[in-house]
Amino acid sequence: MSPDTPRSIRRQFWSQLPFFLWLVVLWMLLWGQFTVLAALTGIVIAVFVTTVFRLPTADLSGRVNLWYGFLFAVAFLAALARGALTVAWQTVAPGHPGTAIVRVPLRVDDDLIMTHAAVANSLVPGSLVVEADRENRVLYLHVIGVTSAEDVERQRRIAQRWEERAVLAVGSRAHVALIRSDAPPVVDRIAAEGGGR
Known part of the structure; x- marks a missing residue:
């Protein structure tokens, strides 16, 4: 073993800690319980998932802006409430609310950012990511409440x-x-470069 192995292990631990914690929180959200038992079982599941199903390490930017993180959380909570009220109204309103598959090209070529965008779009009631084209950085969303081309474009802007x-x-x-x-x-930049990445 090389002398810097413990340092690289510590660095890997700290870089993977946010994902580990997210798995624990996700487990508690899935069960709808924020209890000590749910946290402990979440830790066990997170250890199992991260050791048995090892995935390539995601590249973190090393940059976290707390203010924009706070704004993201506030906007997400507001979108959850608005989406829930909208979907509730659409279920009791007469007529069909209209649905569409909306193609959403992303501008950043990064797996973690694409994941954040996909998860946020899927968790807000009324939209769901049905496919993610990782190569071209395009999300495809199933959206309800779409009745015109303007609605489609509005949903695309919301997702972006x-x-x-x-x-x-x-x-x-x-x-x-x-x-x-x-x-x-990204998909437009790829096309402009002749299709090569």
């Missing part, structure tokens, strides 16, 4: 706004600059 919020909260400085420069989506 979640990507922007995630970048501002935890994205790298290069990704923040890309979002602020209003760069075209």
Whole structure:
């Protein structure tokens, strides 16, 4: 073993800690219980998942903006409430609310940001990610309450706004600059470069 092995193990532990904690929180959310027993079983499940089903380490930007993280959380809670009320109204309102599959091209070429955007869009009532094209960075959402082309475009902008919020909260400085420069989506940049990555 090399002399810096303990240091690399500590670095890996700290870089994976947010994912481990997220698994525990996700377990408690799935059971709908925030108890000591749910936390302990969540820790056991997280240890099992992270040791048996080892995935490649996600590249973290090393940047966390607490203010934008707070704004992300507030916007998410507001979207949850608004989405729940909208879906509740659509279930009792006469007529069909209208549905569509909306193609949402993302602007940042990053797995973690794509995951944040997909999870936020899926958890808000009224929309669900049905497919994620990782190669071209495109999400496909099933959305209810869509009756016109303007509604489709509005839903696309809402979904892209979640990507922007995630970048501002935890994205790298290069990704923040890309979002602020209003760069075209990744799939359009690939097409402009002749289809090669």
